[in-house]
Amino acid sequence: MEKPDTNVPMTPSTPSMPNTSCGADKGTLPCPCAPLAFPYIPMQENNPVRFSRMEALQTGTLFPGLDLPFKAAIQAKTKLANTALVELMALDFAIDELGLYLVTHAQDQEALQLYWSYIKLAQEGREKYQKMYGPLLQTDLTPEAGYAWLKDPWPWDEGGND
Amino acid sequence: MFVYEKKLQYPVKIKNTNPKLAAIIITQYGGPDGELGASLRYLSQRYSMPYPELKALLTDIGTEELGHLEMIGTIVHQLTRNLTEEQIKTAGFDTYFVDRTTGVYPTSASGFPWSAASMAVKGDLIADLTEDLAADAAMAEV
Numbered sequence: 237m238e239k240p241d242t243n244v245p246m247t248p249s250t251p252s253m254p255n256t257s258c259g260a261d262k263g264t265l266p267c268p269c270a271p272l273a274f275p276y277i278p279m280q281e282n283n284p285v286r287f288s289r290m291e292a293l294q295t296g297t298l299f300p301g302l303d304l305p306f307k308a309a310i311q312a313k314t315k316l317a318n319t320a321l322v323e324l325m326a327l328d329f330a331i332d333e334l335g336l337y338l339v340t341h342a343q344d345q346e347a348l349q350l351y352w353s354y355i356k357l358a359q360e361g362r363e364k365y366q367k368m369y370g371p372l373l374q375t376d377l378t379p380e381a382g383y384a385w386l387k388d389p390w391p392w393d394e395g396g397n398d
Numbered sequence: 399m400f401v402y403e404k405k406l407q408y409p410v411k412i413k414n415t416n417p418k419l420a421a422i423i424i425t426q427y428g429g430p431d432g433e434l435g436a437s438l439r440y441l442s443q444r445y446s447m448p449y450p451e452l453k454a455l456l457t458d459i460g461t462e463e464l465g466h467l468e469m470i471g472t473i474v475h476q477l478t479r480n481l482t483e484e485q486i487k488t489a490g491f492d493t494y495f496v497d498r499t500t501g502v503y504p505t506s507a508s509g510f511p512w513s514a515a516s517m518a519v520k521g522d523l524i525a526d527l528t529e530d531l532a533a534d535a536a537m538a539e540v
Contacts, residue, residue: 275528293408306538322409329407332462339454372403390404392472394479397409 260285260301289326298333324361407465412476417491420477428504430516431536433467439517446521
């Protein structure tokens, strides 16, 4: 499994095809002749700039354009531990974010390919995690280990996030 | 349907208990702008949506909000684990403790149990999505 990009500085990763339109923090609106009295939300453009996975998990979004801290307060980003669990969390978060993006941008081929590559990585990540910590799904069973699903710690317990 | 994965979305490792803080954070669990409201709002609104993009969006976001609910519950649980009687008497928490001990109950910080009165499901696309925008902005404030 590839190493997490924890040492990558704040600069987001740029997609291979540069965006020549509005920029990371702006979107597209319907044409000038839009119906009256409706509020409009600019649509995020195709192939948006992204954070690294670890940055994304720390920031709370995969897309710098959507990083809008309330009252423009710059939130201190706590450093995350470099464990198999956190790596998997960062990967799964990127997958969640890309999944949501794809709901409204289903034709974005670059995003689809990236999504698919992350899903394959996550499958490896899960196997690695489960060998160390036990099942993630109720149906992840190794009969020799008994019904390990019920074993402590559960995610809310002390030691459940080590 | 729903499948549970045995991990949080983001790690929660609280070393020091703080019942005073727990009494405030509980509002993000069961308060009017908390995660329970968010989950039920999205998961209930999705049924009347006419477009697949919206059904997917509301289902996916509603599911993620349930994961957030779990994280907030974890935070409250870890903030109130193994409290001494002295700690329980700390301002605000004894009124919660008398009925719940260190259970995690969906209530606002002011003690008002979670209610669907704090959310709207109108069955109208624009109204529902606009309510979602307002609710999520309010949640960002909390």
